[in-house]
Amino acid sequence: MHEYVLVLIVAAVVTYIVTPLVRSFAVATGAFTAVRERDVHTTPIPRLGGVGIYLGFVAAALVARSLPYLGTLFSTKQILGVVAAGGVVCLVGAFDDIRELDWLTKLAGQMLAAGLMAYTGVQLLSLPIFGTTFLPTPLLVLLTVLVVIASTNAVNFIDGLDGLAAGVVGIAALAFFIYGYIVSRSFVPANVFSTATFISAALVGCCAGFLPHNFHPARLFMGDSGALTLGLLLSAATITLTGNVNPGSDVSANQVTAAFLPVIVPLAVMLLPLVDMALAVVRRTLKGQKPWQPDALHLHHRMLKFGHTHRRAVLILYLWAAIVALGSVSFVIWDGWWPLVVVLAAAVVGAGLTVLLPRWRASERL
Secondary structure, three states, X not given: OHHHHHHHHHHHHHHXXXXXXXXXXXXXXXXXXXXXXXXXXXXOOEOOOHHHHHHHHHHHHHHHHOOOOHHHHHHOOHHHHHHHHHHHHHHHHHHHHHHOOOHHHHHHHHHHHHHHHHHOOOOOOOEOOOOOEOOXXXXXXXXXXXXXXXXXXXXXXXXXXXXXXXXXXXXXXXXXXXXXXXXXXXXXXXOOOOHHHHHHHHHHHHHHHHHHHHOOOOOOOOHHHHHHHHHHHHHHHHHHHHOOOOOOOOEOOOHHHHHHHHHHHHHHHOHHHHHHHHHHHHHHHHOOOOOOOOOOOOHHHHHHHOOOOHHHHHHHHHHHHHHHHHHHHHHHHOOOOHHHHHHHHHHHHHHHHHHHHHHHHHHHHO
């Protein structure tokens, strides 16, 4: 565990230190977006923060490579493939932050990064559905690309309030790290050092290091360079665990957990951004708009219209992300009904804060 702690700290410290330098570069290159009608801020704020996040992840990978246990992961090309793919989407996002690219170019960059990961071994090998379901390799590669595209765009959709995307992804990565660590202990032979847990630990550190610069009032936005990078890294962790576990021969723990939670947990961990993205696509399609055409009806916009302040809206969305993500992982840790009771109780508290807090604050001001 101490190697994971070291990786997390390195990612956090490097991200925190280099982000102000990235901000200076963003200002110098004019990486600003004019304030739009759907934006919640009133003054232009520089973007390009994803470069700092990516550099934090690269630093974590360089340190991990020299460690006795995590270093063994570099015997394959998986982590190097993730680093290279992260560089591709970060570069594409950085160009978009500075000059703005069309949606087709950004999609092409995401597909290129996904293909690069698949080429280096980061791809779904099977689906843990009804035991182990093996599909033709081209179809699994296509599913891998779709997972990457869905994850990167989900994070991009939810990046609308200061600190929201970084916090939600950090919570998701923490939940997935806990899940991956527990599941990997049940491998035969047991081995808690995996590509998925390394990526998750480094991702928690990157988000923790970036948040002090990005929490309201933000001094720097992560931009597309950050949203695409975070989404790709989270998808890489999901793919390397979900698509490489064989419940029939590799796992000796509870077979129901091994068979279904590799699918359920990634969906639960990313439920908030995935729901926001799905609602946006349906909403815009029904209105005759293009799915990628922006609007001001995301979940975070609705929280503000509901009466929450900027910070309070972000913190409550953090709470919902934690309830779903950590709640799903609790079913792996504990048996019986206790996890369900705790999750339901937390959901009641979350619903109460979401609905009643604006009314209470409004009545207090009267």
